[in-house]
Amino acid sequence: MNGNEHYKSNYFLGVLAIIYFFGRVNDHGYDELISLGKFLFGALILSLFLSPDLDTDSSVSNRWMIFKYIWHPFKSAGHREILHNPVWGPFILIAFLWVPLKIYGIDFPIETIIGLGLSIEAHIFCDYVL
Template sequence: MPSARAHDLITVLSGAAITPLAYYACLEFTPIAPDTALACSLWLGGAHLLSGIMFSPDLDIDSAIDNRWGIFFWIWRPYMWLIPHRGFWSHSLVISPLLRLGYFAAVGYGLAFAVVWGLGQLGMTTPAYHREWAAWVQGLIRAHSTETWAFVIGFCTGSAAHTIADWLVTNGNGLLGSYGRRLRQRYRDHDQWRPRHKRRR
């Protein structure tokens, strides 16, 4: 398993490669205008980086990734408890990034709901922030469906670059011969995995 830093490097390099490729593919194979193609490829590249660096598949363990969320690390605690490490739900190609995106949206919605409900209990009437936020997201998706697709695809490729790197190193014996074996040894505890009782938080 590559280390968090190696994964970051893979994310940045693959993002730098995929962004111009996406631009070229949009111009060549879709009817969209050049300025929309540019916007889409930038959304795709940005989502690729965001997904690989902040929404990495390794959020399923207490690793370097959730530290990046700073004081918001707790957002990923329930996710970490529920999702088994390196399994289908965190390391698959399409389902796992979409699950993390959906989970994040659900936490945001739940928090907004809790604020509205809490203030309501104190006798304060506030706008229904959770519903306003959901409507805003829906409106954004409807108004910019092409860019939304680009974002979702980039979010999946960012996660896939991580998963494929993990696969290559794990299955490196067959795929890469002795080089794979050496890599595997070097990255044995790539994500600083610790048994639960030895974790700090």
């Protein structure tokens, strides 16, 4: 799959999230819409910067500009060797975001982490199945 097709899987994930969270508004109140926003931030915005394809010269890799060399060890290991692992890939990518921000006292909501994690899993699933 190319990058644009991966964005489509993220949009599909976003639509599913909208259906899920709007379905919960009646029972749980409008805080669910805030949770939806946090989820969509992870699934649609952060996934533009954190994708398993950081192990290639992809558009997501180029968004890191001079910092793209951070991902060079994964590129050296080979495409789909580490970051496309369904267990370690999301763990590594989220840790690269979460740990430095946590050190500076910035917390990401759990909905954002779940949104990002699901978008990474959707990417890996699409690469292997489609």
